[in-house]
Amino acid sequence: MLTISGVYAGYGGGDVLQGLDLEVPSGAITCIVGPNGAGKSTVLRVVSGLLKPRLGTVELDGVRLDQFGTAGVLGKGVAQVPQSQALFPQMTIRENVLLGGYTLRRDKQLLTKRYDRVAELIPIVAERSNDKAGNLSGGQRRMVEIARCLMVEPSVLLLDEPSLGLDPISLTGVSQLVKDANAGGTTVLLVEQNVRLGLSMATHGVVLEGGRVALEAAAGDLMANPEVAELYLGGAPSKAPAAAGSTAAAAGSAPAARSGDASTKR
Amino acid sequence: MTQLVQALVLGLLIGGVYALMASGLTLIFGVMNIINVAHGALLILVAFITWKTWSVTGIDPILLSIVMTPVMFGLGWALYKGVLSRISGTSPGMSVLLTFGIAITIEGVLNVTAGNRFRSATPSYFSQSYRVFGISLPKAQVYGCLAAVLVLGLLYLVLSRTWTGRAIRATAQNASGAALVGIQSAGVAALAFAIGTATTGVGGSVLSVLYPFFPASHYDWISRLLGIIVLGGMGSLAGALVGALILGLAETLTATYGSLQWSTLIFYAVIMIVLLFRPQGLFGSRLRQDVMA
Ligand SMILES: Nc1ncnc2c1ncn2[C@@H]1O[C@H](COP(=O)(O)OP(=O)(O)O)[C@@H](O)[C@H]1O
Ligand SMILES: [Mg+2]
Numbered sequence: 102m103l104t105i106s107g108v109y110a111g112y113g114g115g116d117v118l119q120g121l122d123l124e125v126p127s128g129a130i131t132c133i134v135g136p137n138g139a140g141k142s143t144v145l146r147v148v149s150g151l152l153k154p155r156l157g158t159v160e161l162d163g164v165r166l167d168q169f170g171t172a173g174v175l176g177k178g179v180a181q182v183p184q185s186q187a188l189f190p191q192m193t194i195r196e197n198v199l200l201g202g203y204t205l206r207r208d209k210q211l212l213t214k215r216y217d218r219v220a221e222l223i224p225i226v227a228e229r230s231n232d233k234a235g236n237l238s239g240g241q242r243r244m245v246e247i248a249r250c251l252m253v254e255p256s257v258l259l260l261d262e263p264s265l266g267l268d269p270i271s272l273t274g275v276s277q278l279v280k281d282a283n284a285g286g287t288t289v290l291l292v293e294q295n296v297r298l299g300l301s302m303a304t305h306g307v308v309l310e311g312g313r314v315a316l317e318a319a320a321g322d323l324m325a326n327p328e329v330a331e332l333y334l335g336g337a338p339s340k341a342p343a344a345a346g347s348t349a350a351a352a353g354s355a356p357a358a359r360s361g362d363a364s365t366k367r
Numbered sequence: 368m369t370q371l372v373q374a375l376v377l378g379l380l381i382g383g384v385y386a387l388m389a390s391g392l393t394l395i396f397g398v399m400n401i402i403n404v405a406h407g408a409l410l411i412l413v414a415f416i417t418w419k420t421w422s423v424t425g426i427d428p429i430l431l432s433i434v435m436t437p438v439m440f441g442l443g444w445a446l447y448k449g450v451l452s453r454i455s456g457t458s459p460g461m462s463v464l465l466t467f468g469i470a471i472t473i474e475g476v477l478n479v480t481a482g483n484r485f486r487s488a489t490p491s492y493f494s495q496s497y498r499v500f501g502i503s504l505p506k507a508q509v510y511g512c513l514a515a516v517l518v519l520g521l522l523y524l525v526l527s528r529t530w531t532g533r534a535i536r537a538t539a540q541n542a543s544g545a546a547l548v549g550i551q552s553a554g555v556a557a558l559a560f561a562i563g564t565a566t567t568g569v570g571g572s573v574l575s576v577l578y579p580f581f582p583a584s585h586y587d588w589i590s591r592l593l594g595i596i597v598l599g600g601m602g603s604l605a606g607a608l609v610g611a612l613i614l615g616l617a618e619t620l621t622a623t624y625g626s627l628q629w630s631t632l633i634f635y636a637v638i639m640i641v642l643l644f645r646p647q648g649l650f651g652s653r654l655r656q657d658v659m660a
Binding site for chain 1: 530533534536537540541543544545546547548549550551652
């Protein structure tokens with residue numbers, strides 16, 4: 102269980118997270134949704150150690166994570182795929198994936214074994230191993246980013262908007278990869294702007310607004326919740342699927358709608 | 368014809384030495400966004416120590432770089448830990464101010480201890496040349512260039528084949544990405560600064576033989592080296608190499624077919640024209656945007 106308690110964190114100009122409490126159950130896929138700027142990425146950065154919280158704690162199975170930097174958190178088995186630009190563009194795919202095992206570098210055999218496994222699991226790693234990462238398409242890049250994380254066989258995988266900028270085929274590939282990793286025992290904490298996709302992959306759903314948890318439920322229940330449907334799915338739950346564009350638009354206008362007038366929004 | 372080949376060969380020999388001197392500067396910028404204006408002063412510092420040791424003991428100045436390199440590695444490490452780490456995460460402009468202070472300090476110390484006079488190490492081969500197919504190759508230039516090629520080759524191997532090198536390149540290409548795979552940026556920064564400074568151990572020794580110098584010579588050198596890495600693309604080692612060869616060739620060609628006075632002007636004209644079309648320099652990647660995770 103990943104436990105975030107009373108976390109305040111920001112970038113110097115006021116707190117983005119304002120007393121966040123969140124429990125991420127082990128072995129599940131938890132998806133955080135919420136309007137742009139709600140602090141979703143900030144939550145992941147606090148967990149992975151890129152950002153130190155001003156107050157509050159992050160614990161994994163009772164072990165404090167918030168004291169460590171990224172290297173320490175990675176050592177505890179928590180790996181992150183950031184929202185954008187995670188790779189080293191002038192390095193080859195092979196080098197990029199191998200660097201995912203930087204913390205295992207003293208154990209050559211283990212490193213080779215992990216690399217072979219990851220390359221088998223994610224074909225693009227083997228197919229394009231000598232190409233520069235900067236030459237990949239968005240979907241391929243995501244695959245390599247996830248491959249890089251899998252080098253440490255993380256117990257918790259943090260994914261920031263894995264669907265961002267992907268075509269439908271890559272989308273299927275990435276979400277299958279996430280489900281496979283989860284089936285292999287990895288806890289997944291995911292942030293999604295594409296709420297329908299995110300919640301359909303997840304077992305648990307969390308709505309983040311203004312740096313706090315506004316709503317928390319099983320993913321299916323959240324999808325059926327009329328307010329969530331109204332704000333993030335572009336209409337009533339029973340209605341036909343909304344296009345990705347209108348989903349984003351609805352999410353963007355959410356902060357205004359939040360101050361009690363959701364019902365007037367039709 | 369012979370004249371042209373002579374100019375080209377000499378230009379490449381000179382360019383090789385420039386490349387060695389510029390490599391440390393561009394490495395330090397690439398990894399930390401630090402513009403180390405003290406790089407020239409460090410070269411002059413090494414040149415003075417080398418010259419002094421040579422004049423007292425007679426040990427070959429270029430061979431002395433075997434000692435000066437680890438010494439400068441240590442000095443670079445200490446400088447980073449003691450001084451430069453305090454401004455990590457601030458703007459490159461801040462680093463210019465700070466390292467300019469370091470440069471002036473070194474210059475002042477040299478003025479007091481070594482005196483404000485031109486010096487030059489003149490080992491026995493100083494004025495001798497090899498003759499190959501009617502072309503004259505000054506021995507000192509050849510040895511200097513060989514030392515440069517050796518160091519650049521070593522640097523390339525370290526950067527491409529070792530985990531330390533991978534960590535350095537990863538940090539230079541994407542700092543938050545490097546953090547996410549567990550690379551500790553503070554350690555990498557100190558190491559990169561130390562390695563970049565260590566190259567002055569060889570560069571300064573070679574300088575002491577090839578170019579007469581005095582404490583304030585570092586202004587000359589740093590502007591030349593900054594020109595090279597701006598032309599090549601800040602942070603790119605390949606760019607530093609190409610920029611340095613262009614400067615070397617510009618010097619020898621203008622000296623052969625015009626007058627040496629024009630060479631600097633020609634070089635800066637080349638920089639201006641290149642930057643008009645490629646603001647990021649020949650090998651620079653797109654102007655750095657700060658990558659957020
Ligand atoms: N590096 C940063 N520096 C300053 N402010 C930032 C930075 N990153 C994000 N923010 C601000 O923090 C808030 C939350 O950002 P973020 O967590 O990225 O939101 P989300 O991922 O939910 O869209 C936004 O208002 C954003 O402008
Ligand atoms: Mg975000």
